[in-house]
Amino acid sequence: MLGGAGSNAGTVLGTIIFLAYDSLTRFLLPQIAFLDQSQAGAFRVMIIGLILMVLMVWRPQGILGKKEELTLGR
Numbered sequence: 262m263l264g265g266a267g268s269n270a271g272t273v274l275g276t277i278i279f280l281a282y283d284s285l286t287r288f289l290l291p292q293i294a295f296l297d298q299s300q301a302g303a304f305r306v307m308i309i310g311l312i313l314m315v316l317m318v319w320r321p322q323g324i325l326g327k328k329e330e331l332t333l334g335r
Contacts, residue, residue, distance in 0.1 A: 271323050271324060271325035274325060275323070275324065278324075282309070283305070286301075286305050287305070290305060
């Protein structure tokens with residue numbers, strides 16, 4: 262969903278974005294926030310969910326998806 266439905270380049274881009282976010286927040290979030298390890302993990306998952314919800318509202322076709330892919334028979 263992140264990169265774009267039916268787009269190979271979108272899938273790769275979405276994976277890179279997700280892995281970069283995961284790698285950066287895994288080590289940086291406990292250092293900059295006053296959270297223990299379990300709270301930081303829950304916060305990271307919550308942010309991922311929030312990003313996906315915002316993406317589905319503003320750009321339901323994904324980052325690289327095409328608007329035409331969402332129309333039915335047009």
